[in-house]
Every structure is written in C-alpha cells, then in structure tokens.
Amino acid sequence: MAENERMYISYNNIHKLCQGVAKHILVRNERPDIIIAITGGGMIPARIIRSFLKNKGQKNIPIQAIGLSLYENLGLDNSVETIGKEVIRTQWLDFGALNQHFDSLIGKKVLIVDEVDDTRTTLHYAVSELEKEIAEQQRILNRMNEDTIFSIFVLHNKNKPKRAALPDSMMNSGRYIAAQTVPDKWLCYPWDAEDIDEHTVLAKAQGND
Numbered sequence: 001m002a003e004n005e006r007m008y009i010s011y012n013n014i015h016k017l018c019q020g021v022a023k024h025i026l027v028r029n030e031r032p033d034i035i036i037a038i039t040g041g042g043m044i045p046a047r048i049i050r051s052f053l054k055n056k057g058q059k060n061i062p063i064q065a066i067g068l069s070l071y072e073n074l075g076l077d078n079s080v081e082t083i084g085k086e087v088i089r090t091q092w093l094d095f096g097a098l099n100q101h102f103d104s105l106i107g108k109k110v111l112i113v114d115e116v117d118d119t120r121t122t123l124h125y126a127v128s129e130l131e132k133e134i135a136e137q138q139r140i141l142n143r144m145n146e147d148t149i150f151s152i153f154v155l156h157n158k159n160k161p162k163r164a165a166l167p168d169s170m171m172n173s174g175r176y177i178a179a180q181t182v183p184d185k186w187l188c189y190p191w192d193a194e195d196i197d198e199h200t201v202l203a204k205a206q207g208n209d
C-alpha cells in the first residue's frame with residue numbers, strides 16, 4: 001500500500017483527541033456513569049478519556065469491556081450476497097464487585113468507546129445488543145420508566161458508505177462523537193507499531209501529533 005494511503009496516529013494525538021472529546025461531553029453536561037470499551041481498540045481511548053471525564057473528588061467512572069471481533073462470513077450456507085463481516089461476541093458485561101451500584105445499565109448514561117468506525121458493523125451490533133438486553137431487564141425488573149442514554153465515542157470515523165446504522169435518536173442529538181472524520185485510508189495506530197519512534201515521526205509529519 002502506498003505511504004500516502006496510510007494515516008499514522010501517535011499516542012500524543014490520541015491523548016489530545018480524547019481530551020477534546022471529554023471537554024465536549026462535559027460542556028454538554030453528559031458525563032457518563034459508565035464507559036464500555038469495545039476490545040481491543042477501544043481500550044486505550046476509554047482509559048484516557050476516563051481521566052478527562054473524572055470529577056475531582058468523585059470516584060473513577062467504571063470501565064467495562066465487551067469483546068467484539070469482526071470475522072469474514074464466507075457465505076457458505078447462503079448466496080454470494082451474504083458474504084461480508086459478522087460480529088463475534090467474545091466477552092460481555094460483568095459487573096462483578098460493582099454489583100451494588102451496577103445491577104444493570106438501566107437508567108444510566110453509557111459511553112461506548114472504540115477506536116474506529118469503519119463499516120459501522122461493530123458499533124451497530126454493540127448498541128443493538130445492549131439495547132435488547134436492557135429492554136429485557138427492564139421488563140423483568142418492572143423498571144420501564146427509566147431511560148438509558150447511550151453515547152458513542154470513536155477516535156476516527158471513516159468517511160465511507162456504512163454497512164449498518166446507529167439509532168437516529170443518537171445521530172441527531174450529538175451523542176455520536178467522532179473526534180475526527182477521516183478519508184477511507186489505512187489507519188496506523190501506535191499500538192500496532194513495531195518501531196514506535198519511527199511511527200511517531202511519520203505521524204508528526206502528517207500533522208497527527
């Protein structure tokens with residue numbers, strides 16, 4: 001792949017993008033009660049933004065991880081049109097010792113974090129599965145009157161046709177936050193770099209520092 005088709009992103013740049021988005025969230029008075037990182041790419045941005053969202057004197061916002069991986073569906077059972085990417089759930093919510101405060105996500109402000117929105121398949125899956133689960137719990141616990149508010153934070157939204165959609169209510173209310181909307185290039189994140197010094201120089205040269 002030609003070098004100009006790659007976009008290099010430094011840790012510094014990611015740190016600053018997280019800081020900017022946190023500021024935006026706080027100005028809107030939308031500090032989340034819980035952060036859900038989509039592994040693996042959402043983990044570092046989730047951890048960074050948590051520090052910027054923290055209120056002095058308050059507890060850290062809990063981070064939960066959900067494991068979602070895209071895999072190639074070869075469409076062996078169906079027609080060729082079904083060939084595409086499917087989401088595999090490798091890990092899900094576990095409130096563990098948080099249980100006293102987090103028996104569920106019902107009524108909470110939830111910030112879902114990932115590094116990139118490419119075809120939107122993963123984010124669509126995350127939101128729709130979480131919504132389904134909450135609706136089921138609300139029914140069981142008879143807590144139908146509580147609103148759960150989802151927001152999304154990604155470092156990069158690729159400007160391209162998407163394979164899946166997110167709820168209009170989220171898109172139209174500023175609760176889908178991409179720190180940057182970028183062309184459909186190969187995004188080189190620092191955690192994949194073999195030579196982080198060279199990577200950082202390349203990111204700087206592209207202004208991504």
Ligand SMILES: O=P(O)(O)OC[C@H]1O[C@H](OP(=O)(O)OP(=O)(O)O)[C@H](O)[C@@H]1O
Nearest residue numbers: 039040041069070117118119120121122
């Ligand atoms: O918008 P989409 O087309 O769904 O693509 C975005 C997803 O793809 C990558 O995950 P991947 O499945 O490669 O797993 P990883 O984060 O563990 O690398 C990335 O971390 C996003 O979660």
